[in-house]
Amino acid sequence: MAKVYKNATVLAGSELRVMEGAAVVLDGEHIVEITTDYSGPGIDLDGAIVIPGFVDAxxxxxDRGAKDMAVGLPTVEAVSPPDSVKYRYLQSLTPEELTRSMRSGAREMLAAGIxxxxxxREGGVHGSELLKNAVRDLPIKAVIFAEPTVPPGEWPKYLHEAAEIGEAAEGLGIGDITLFTADQLTVLKGALEAHSAKLAIHIAETRKAQQASEERWGASEVKRILEVAPDLLVHMTNADSADIEATAAAGVPVVCCPRTNCILGDGIPPLYQLWKAGVPLSLGTDNFMFTSPNMFREMDYFSRIVRGQSNRPDAIEARDVLSMATLGGARALGIDDEYGSLEPGKIASFIVIDPKSPNLQPVRDIYSAIVHRAGLADIRLVVARGQELHRGGTER
Ligand SMILES: [Zn+2]
Incomplete structure (x- = not known):
């Protein structure tokens, strides 16, 4: 059934071009048209700004229920398996409690326009299934990289689980590359490819991990993983210039999570260098424990760090940062045929921002206003897969 949102300023297409007085025409959960030539009936957005729904990469x-529990602890004590605060928290939950908690997290994300x-996802295939169940009837897309339940030291079992994960989820998520030999990484990548599954990995997150990699294997974490053509790198907080150049040359997408890197004391990631080198970038809010799923805050933080690191206020355009938070994430996750931009044929998931809110008024540079000033309080409405959501993330 067709539904029309009219009289909006839409940031349309992969270029986020400004279309004023535009109407977005939906058919069910898809966009069929975005036009400035519409005069029929519809929901009047009264000049509001419409941007693509975020992709939190x-x-x-x-760990949504473990908020604030590990602030002040270093990364290993806070989140690493098997004895960190996070893993002890996860072990304390029944599957039902965990499912409910993840569902609440997904609702939080929806309300934030994600x-x-x-x-x-921890817990192997079972953990992946719990998340699928948690979001089954919510209008949000979960791309799941599951982590086996055993460490790579138990290799035959680990590999077996990884292959099962390749079958059941979008990919495998690795926490610590130092535990793997080069041969094991090659075998792992082959096993995933056999199921068309992705290899994603936390990389160069801590200085200690980079040092341990050099000491044990004679190469940085980044150089080691690039040998097996990974699909997605997360963090690069302590990557050096050679790592960044090699990643750019390989064209491997990187998810930057600067707010989490900083609160864990892991360092300010080399965001300007990554951007300048041409690495395909996206943004992630990472652990719920420390960091709210708020992409406005992540964009703002990212943009300010890039400008600060470069000593250049024009080092990046706000439009490019918004693109990372939307299409960049969709490309990184391999879902850009459906998500990441507003164009005919894609899923109708978008955020309606009120340009008349005291915080935003007046808007002179629409991209900068969204990246550097907008917040959740400026969201008038979220439309997710064609459904209107209340601020609490529930379907209307
Ligand atoms: Zn992470």
Whole structure:
């Protein structure tokens, strides 16, 4: 059934071009047309700004209930398997409690305008199924990278689980590359490819991990993983110039999670260098434990760090940052045929922002206003897969 949202300023297409006085025409959960030539009936948005739903390219929705529990602890004690605060928290939950908690997390994301997310899911195939169940009837897309339940030290079992994950989820999410030999990484990549599944990995997150890689294997984490053509790198917080150049040359997408890197004391990621080198970038809010699933905050933080690191206020355009938070994420997760931009044929997931809110008024540079000033309070409406959501993320 057709539905029309009219009289909006739409940031349309992969270029996020401004279309004023535009109407977005929906058929069910899809966009069929965006036009400035519409005078029929429809829902009048009264000049509001319409942007694509965000793609949060790296999350751990499983730790949604562990908010604030590990702030002040280093990364290993906070989130690493098997004895961190996070893993002890996860072990304390029944599957039903975990499912409910992840569902609440997904609702939080929807209310924040997130249309799709890429999640590193603990608990192997079972953990992946719990997340699928948690979001089954919610209008949000979960791209799941599952982590086996055993460490790579138990290799035959690990490999067996990884192959099962390749079958059941979009890909495998690895926490620590130092535990793998080069041969194991090659075998792992082959096993995933056999199921058309992706290999995603936390990389160069901590300085210690980079040092351990050099000491044990004689190469940085980044150089080691690039040998097996990974599909997605997360963090690069402590990557050096050679790592960044090699990643750019390989064209491997990187998810930047600067707010989480900083609160964990892992460093300010080399965002300007990554951007300048031409690495395909996207943004992730990472652990719910420390960081709200709020892509407005992630964009703002990212943009300010790039300008600060470069000593150049024009080092990046706000439009490019918004693109990372939308289409960049969709490309990184391999879902850009459906998500990441507003164009005919794609899923109708978008955010209606009120340009008359005191915070935004007046809007002189629409991209900068969204990236550097807008927040959740400026959201008038979220439409997810064609459904209007209340601010709490529930279907109307
Ligand atoms: Zn992570």
């Amino acid at each position: 790296h999350t751990h929705v499983g 249309a799709a997310f890429g999640d590193f």
